[in-house]
Amino acid sequence: MTAVAAEPGRFASGGRGRSALLTSLLVLPTALWYGLLLVAPLAIIFVFSFGVRARNGGYAPAFVLDNYADLFNRPEPYINSLIMAGAGTIGCLLIGLPLAYFLATRAGKRKNLLILLLVIPFWTSFLIRTYAWLLIFNSDSGLDGILSELLGTRVKINGTPFAVFIGIVYGYLPLMVFPLYVTLERLDRTLVEASKDLGAGRWATFRQITLPMALPGLVTGSILVFIPMMGEYVIPAILGYGTYYMAGSALVSSFLEARNWPAGSARAVFLIVVMMVTIAFYLWFVNRGRKVRETSVL
Amino acid sequence: MSDRGLDWYLKQAANKPINRRGFLAMAGLTGGAAALAAACGPGGAGIGTSLWIYNWSDYIADANITEFKKRFGITDFRYDTYANNEELIAKLQAGASGYDIAAPTAEYTPGMVDDGFLEKLDLTKLPNVTKYIDEKFKGLWWDPTNEYQVPKDFGTTGIMYRGKLLDTPPASWQDFYDLTTGSESGKVVMVDSMGDVFVFPLKMLGKSLNSNEPADLEAAREILLDVAPHILALDSDLYQDKLASEEASMVLGWTGPLLGLQGEAATADAAYVVPSEGSLFWMDTWVMLKDAPHKEAAYKWLDFIQEPAIQAAETEFNYYATCNTEAKKLVPQEILDNPAVFPPDDVFAKLEGAEDTSGNNQRLEIWEEFKSKIGG
Numbered sequence: 001m002t003a004v005a006a007e008p009g010r011f012a013s014g015g016r017g018r019s020a021l022l023t024s025l026l027v028l029p030t031a032l033w034y035g036l037l038l039v040a041p042l043a044i045i046f047v048f049s050f051g052v053r054a055r056n057g058g059y060a061p062a063f064v065l066d067n068y069a070d071l072f073n074r075p076e077p078y079i080n081s082l083i084m085a086g087a088g089t090i091g092c093l094l095i096g097l098p099l100a101y102f103l104a105t106r107a108g109k110r111k112n113l114l115i116l117l118l119v120i121p122f123w124t125s126f127l128i129r130t131y132a133w134l135l136i137f138n139s140d141s142g143l144d145g146i147l148s149e150l151l152g153t154r155v156k157i158n159g160t161p162f163a164v165f166i167g168i169v170y171g172y173l174p175l176m177v178f179p180l181y182v183t184l185e186r187l188d189r190t191l192v193e194a195s196k197d198l199g200a201g202r203w204a205t206f207r208q209i210t211l212p213m214a215l216p217g218l219v220t221g222s223i224l225v226f227i228p229m230m231g232e233y234v235i236p237a238i239l240g241y242g243t244y245y246m247a248g249s250a251l252v253s254s255f256l257e258a259r260n261w262p263a264g265s266a267r268a269v270f271l272i273v274v275m276m277v278t279i280a281f282y283l284w285f286v287n288r289g290r291k292v293r294e295t296s297v298l
Numbered sequence: 299m300s301d302r303g304l305d306w307y308l309k310q311a312a313n314k315p316i317n318r319r320g321f322l323a324m325a326g327l328t329g330g331a332a333a334l335a336a337a338c339g340p341g342g343a344g345i346g347t348s349l350w351i352y353n354w355s356d357y358i359a360d361a362n363i364t365e366f367k368k369r370f371g372i373t374d375f376r377y378d379t380y381a382n383n384e385e386l387i388a389k390l391q392a393g394a395s396g397y398d399i400a401a402p403t404a405e406y407t408p409g410m411v412d413d414g415f416l417e418k419l420d421l422t423k424l425p426n427v428t429k430y431i432d433e434k435f436k437g438l439w440w441d442p443t444n445e446y447q448v449p450k451d452f453g454t455t456g457i458m459y460r461g462k463l464l465d466t467p468p469a470s471w472q473d474f475y476d477l478t479t480g481s482e483s484g485k486v487v488m489v490d491s492m493g494d495v496f497v498f499p500l501k502m503l504g505k506s507l508n509s510n511e512p513a514d515l516e517a518a519r520e521i522l523l524d525v526a527p528h529i530l531a532l533d534s535d536l537y538q539d540k541l542a543s544e545e546a547s548m549v550l551g552w553t554g555p556l557l558g559l560q561g562e563a564a565t566a567d568a569a570y571v572v573p574s575e576g577s578l579f580w581m582d583t584w585v586m587l588k589d590a591p592h593k594e595a596a597y598k599w600l601d602f603i604q605e606p607a608i609q610a611a612e613t614e615f616n617y618y619a620t621c622n623t624e625a626k627k628l629v630p631q632e633i634l635d636n637p638a639v640f641p642p643d644d645v646f647a648k649l650e651g652a653e654d655t656s657g658n659n660q661r662l663e664i665w666e667e668f669k670s671k672i673g674g
């Protein structure tokens with residue numbers, strides 16, 4: 001995602017040894033954290049993915065490709081995850097963009113209060129908030145029940161993929177709103193005014209000025225919500241009643257049911273690959289779109 | 299195998315302890331119980347002052363922990379928890395765990411012995427175990443010589459249902475199949491546990507629930523795929539709620555939540571049956587770890603917990619059946635008479651202990667195919 005480029009010159013250049021030392025010292029905790037808690041576990045998973053299941057479960061060292069070959073026997077969990085995470089990202093975008101736009105441009109004095117309201121749910125456990133949706137969709141007194149009464153037919157949301165969709169959009173929405181809000185807030189209003197002065201309508205202004213300017217936030221937000229959605233386990237289990245089989249659940253099957261760590265590791269590696277390919281494609285698509293738009297604006 | 303019970307944490311105040319297991323519970327609600335190291339009592343008789351136990355959550359009666367600490371002068375009683383057997387085994391595989399005592403499910407103990415994780419017990423230090431453990435729980439396949447584990451408690455896999463929602467309650471796995479594909483379509487829950495779900499088709503076919511015969515498993519597959527579109531949920535944690543709200547009428551599950559449901563007027567019609575073809579019985583076992591730092595205290599614990607009065611208090615606390623004959627005499631009659639807790643002899647005769655079948659690929663493939671076809 002957004003890499004913070006080190007500002008050249010200030011510390012590093014000029015041969016000032018003390019500053020260089022200071023920089024290294026300051027970077028050290030981050031490097032250790034990153035190395036020990038992110039890179040090393042990933043490396044272990046990668047190594048494990050070529051192993052075999054030990055006699056009594058777990059991992060035994062080996063070098064085989066069986067675990068990867070097996071992946072393609074059961075691709076449903078990945079397909080389901082891709083569909084759900086894709087839909088969830090679009091859902092977050094459709095709700096998040098207008099919300100962020102409103103917060104950044106129209107909220108006025110209430111802005112801080114509204115942002116606070118957006119954050120407050122995060123003070124409660126994720127699990128509890130997900131459970132709350134079970135009650136909201138309760139078939140007696142919840143939305144299901146009310147809709148069933150009004151429509152005269154039985155409406156069932158809990159235990160369907162739609163409930164999973166609502167759950168993940170709700171769960172990850174703030175991760176979409178905040179990056180969008182930050183970019184939209186920094187948007188140069190004079191550009192919007194200029195666009196209007198030059199006769200562009202609202203839609204044209206949005207499409208040619210606001211959207212391209214918001215693009216970095218939009219891309220960051222999309223990736224931030226897409227990644228956890230791909231690996232989601234708890235929401236499909238609680239709201240989906242375990243009936244929508246996603247990649248997170250498949251990982252649990254491998255590790256806790258089959259007690260086969262190498263097979264589970266291969267699945268985890270493959271999940272990372274699927275995400276990286278999807279994100280790479282997404283970035284290529286967005287950049288291509290931007291070039292087209294820039295030329296069209298000119 | 300079986301992982302049970304997040305809901306427990308949410309309802310701890312309302313219900314008696316229900317589920318000792320829960321995968322979702324790992325998501326942050328677990329808390330080690332008595333880490334309080336109350337300063338009390340005189341120094342122990344050469345057994346040190348520490349005992350470190352690694353166990354399912356809320357699986358020992360608090361009063362018994364207090365009594366043990368007082369009697370033996372244990373000031374550093376540590377009780378840490380795991381949510382499934384895999385978590386325990388993973389910790390042991392990673393090297394010295396530092397714990398003295400653990401409580402794996404029986405079918406995992408042979409593997410743990412094989413890997414050298416368990417201490418061979420000196421039975422002369424455990425007179426209560428020798429005296430009181432029921433003979434029918436000795437010499438079972440997972441520990442033929444009774445040297446590596448002491449039975450903790452046991453339970454069954456069966457069908458829990460709401461009597462008033464069913465015209466004729468299920469008595470067999472065949473009934474369960476007929477109801478699931480018939481009148482109760484869309485109202486049946488199964489626990490999200492491969493070993494337990496396979497009990498249903500295999501026992502319905504009259505096979506061993508531990509069968510790894512390809513033909514048996516293929517026949518089981520067909521039954522599972524038949525019922526898959528009629529299943530409401532795969533859920534190990536919240537099935538009691540679905541029964542309570544009448545969203546579900548039958549659950550292939552465990553006994554744990556039953557007494558909680560029966561205790562409420564609105565759900566007093568909840569019942570549990572071990573199907574007539576037979577079913578699974580699981581047992582949790584006390585084991586001492588090979589590298590236990592406080593072996594003498596651990597021996598004291600293993601013997602202490604089998605004292606009849608102490609053991610009876612355990613059963614009263616967690617509602618799982620004890621394997622201790624003397625303790626059984628002290629358990630309140632209403633618990634003894636509850637067939638869901640203590641299966642009658644004729645039912646027990648048809649129960650089969652689970653084996654560790656997690657390494658069978660065919661089972662896993664069927665299980666995953668089943669999972670992807672649930673709900674139609």
